Amino acid sequence: MSRFSLDQEIRLVQDELLLLGSLVEQAILNSVDALQRRDVEAAKAVYHNDRKINGKHFAIENHILITLATQSPLASDLRLLAGMLEVNTELERIGDYAKGISKVAVRLAEAEFPIPIREIVTMADLATSMLHRALGAFVAGDMVAAHSIPEEDNQVDEYYQSIYRKIVESMIKNPDSIDIANQLVWVVHNLERTADRVTNICERVVFIVSGELMEFDNTDDETIGLD
Amino acid sequence: MPERTRMKSRFHLRILWPFMLIFIFSLAAFVLLVPFVQNALFAEAEIRGTQVNYMPLFALVFLILAVGLLIGLLINIHYTNRHLNVLEDLTNAAKELGEGHFQEIRIPDDLGQQLEMQELGEALRKTADQTEEQFNALRKEQAMLSAVLDHMTDGVLIADDDGRVQMLNNAAEKLFRIENEQALGRSVVEVMRHYSLVELWEKTKNGDPETVTMEMGSAHKYLQVVGISLEKDLPGRSMLLFQDLTQTHQLEIVRRDFISNISHELRTPMAGLKAISETLLDGALDDPPAARKFVVRMDSEVDNLSQMVNELLELSRIEAGRSNFEFQRSEPCRLMDKVIERMTLQAERVGVSLTQECPPYLPKVFADPGRISQVFVNLIHNAIKFTPNGGHIHLSAWQDGDKVIFKVSDDGVGIPKKDIGRIFERFYKADRARAGGGTGLGLSICKHIVDAHNGQIWVESEENAGSNFYFSLPSVLDGYYI
Structure with a gap:
């Protein structure tokens, strides 16, 4: 197989991944927006859009596997395709988070509960902006960005903590709202996990460029006080 | 056409003249020398009684021919050299012309005697001038177009059939946060990074123009995008126009x-x-x-x-900006006294105490007393609204350089951090539930009034600990009005 067609295949997969990335990014933003505007229709649209995301996820996986089988790439190309396989999975997971948020948005549309929506929107903006830049770094093989983006995860964690505390306070004040508040915790949790997935994507960038497997994410250790 | 035939006939005549020269030289040499040598040879043979020796005659003929040929060769070399030099100059000029280096084109003034060379040189000179003119006109037009493109607020992106970006202007660079050099030749997906935009491009690249309105990414850019096929003017190209409606959209909200x-x-x-x-x-x-x-x-x-x-x-x-302010020298403490008089009753009714502290030595300020008391009233109104029963509101003033600073502080509920940046906006209410009645205009009016006085207004607040509103007014210094 010629070098030309392998490069071309890789570029095609890359574009498909970026498209999937933008779908997922917008899904997160739209789900939070639906929560903010208490818009059931918009939330349902995000929910059903997940099918499209999953379809694209499978198509990309297929494309990568066929490329691996027919072009037998080596060294950096192999790393790149393997990395793409991984990023593909991460994106699909983030899509699921958006779906989860939209599910909560449908349930909370009618609820009388003080949602700290401004912080949630800011958190979603931050997480999706990280995702956007991480995919940019992935395409460009930008090691500097791949190292700096995971640092922003701390900010996301701070938002998580502060919103979580607010929700718990509301729960204590008004025990009837525990069911709703608990759902809201899921929203914030999903956003926090989104940022963690972005960190994983950054790890892939480092792997693709340098061949080194490493771990940026130490948030799990912090939350249970093991660090 | 007649000119060309004339040139041709001239060419035929002139190429013959070196040969004519050789011919005439040889003929003259023969006519002059051969009979003379022949006679000498015959005479010698007669005297000696031997046979005629023709060898010297042959040698002479050979010599004449050789000299004739040599002269012809020299003439030829001379002329060919001159032509070659001129041709080389012209070739170089043509090369420079091809490469667009109009300043470096050198066509020698002396192109020899040959008319063809002179004409070729003249033609080349004219071509160079015309091409430079056209080139400059094109360049000017291009500069004008790119100036328009780069200074327009709408983004423009042109892509080829394979979806590679061929052009994007400044506004588009900013919109997609990408440099021109990085974007050119990349795929539209990689540059625009949004599925709706890619879908629009795919739909319109070979079809009818279409417009979509969309919100993009975490920056919440609100865009109106038009996709247009450029098939008629630039085959295989399509264009996307991006209009940033974020501000309009926000105003609408x-x-x-x-x-x-x-x-x-x-x-x-x-x-x-x-x-x-x-x-x-x-x-x-x-x-x-x-x-x-x-x-x-x-x-x-x-x-x-x-x-x-x-x-x-x-x-x-x-x-x-139509409101007429009546500025006058005013004593800061008098301004505060009047307000305290007006507001004490209202404050006491909800169980909040209102106190003031004003040093007597403060310089006068240049202010419209009616407007400034409106600022105080609005601030105190707010303080009363957000201070629970038993709370305290305190007014104070002090001098800071050429300004007097006024402070309205309360020990009420305070303002959440996230709202502090926005409370001076029109219609903004930090806590809708508590704000109750009111238009959300009070602080906005305060800000406008203080701005009109060339002063500043700001706030420091901590949630559940109270708020401090400050505003400064320029003081009147020794009769100098600011």
Whole structure:
């Protein structure tokens, strides 16, 4: 197989991944927006859009596997395709988070509960902006960005903590709202996990460029006080 | 055409003349030398009685021919060299022309005797001049186009059939946060990074133009995008135009918020009025003491309504810059005294104490007393609203350089961090539940008034610990008005 067609295949997969990335990014933003505007229709649209995301996820996986089988790439190309396989999975997971948020948005549309929506929107903006830049770094093989983006995860964690505390306070004040508040915790949790997935994507960038497997994410250790 | 035939005939004649020269030279040599040598040879043979020796004659003929040929060769070399030099100069000039280096084109003035060379040189010179002119005109046009493209606020992106970006202007660079050099030749997916935009591009690249409105990414850019196929003018190319409507969209939201706020705020006193008038009509009129009570309530509702309308009018007047301020030298403490007088009762009614502290040595300020007391009233109003029973509101003032700073502090609920940056915006209410009545215009009016005084207004606040509002006014220094 010629070098030309392998490069071309890789570029095609890359574009498909970026498209999937933008779908997922917008899904997160739209789900939070639906929560903010208490818009059931918009939330349902995000929910059903997940099918499209999953379809694209499978198509990309297929494309990568066929490329691996027919072009037998080596060294950096192999790393790149393997990395793409991984990023593909991460994106699909983030899509699921958006779906989860939209599910909560449908349930909370009618609820009388003080949602700290401004912080949630800011958190979603931050997480999706990280995702956007991480995919940019992935395409460009930008090691500097791949190292700096995971640092922003701390900010996301701070938002998580502060919103979580607010929700718990509301729960204590008004025990009837525990069911709703608990759902809201899921929203914030999903956003926090989104940022963690972005960190994983950054790890892939480092792997693709340098061949080194490493771990940026130490948030799990912090939350249970093991660090 | 006749010119060309003439050139051809001239060419034929002139190429013959070196040969004619050789021919004439040889003929002359023969005519002059051969009979002379022949006679000499015959004479010698006769004297000696030997046979005629023709060898010297042959040698002479050979010599004449050789010399003739040599002369011809030299003439030829001379002319060929001259032609070759001129041709080389012209070739170089043509090369420079091809590469567009108009400044470096050198066509020698002396192109030899040959008309063809002179004409070729002349033609080349003219071509160079014309090409340079056209080239400059094109370059000017291109500069004009790219100036327009780079300074327009709308983004422009042109892509080829395979979806590779061929051109994008400054606005598009900013929109997609990408440098031109990085974007050119990349795929539209990689540059635009949004599926709706890619879908629009795919749909319109070979079809009819289409417009979509969308919100993009975490920056929440609100865009109107037009996809247009350029098939007619630039085969295989398509263009996307991006109009950033974020600001317009935000204004639209503010307007919508305003209408919903104001309708809500107007509805409450209106509903009150309606209920009271219905009660009166239903028979309360016949009970004068009750009727009087109702009318008093109607009166206060109407006051509320007219205050709201006045605030709105005031704000729009100040914003339009039409409001007339009557600036005068005013004593800071007098300004505060008047306000305290006016507001103490209101504060006490809700169980909040109002105190002031004003050093007597403060310089006068240049202010419109009516407007400044409105600033105080609005700030104190707010403080009362957000300070629970038993709270305390304190007014103070001090000098800071050429300014006097006023402070209204309370120990109320404070302002959440996230709201602090926005409370001076029109219609912004930090805590809708607690803000109760009010237009959300009070602080906005304060800001406009203080701005008109060349002063500043700001706030420091901690949630559940109270808020401190400050504003500064320029002081009057030794008769110098700021």
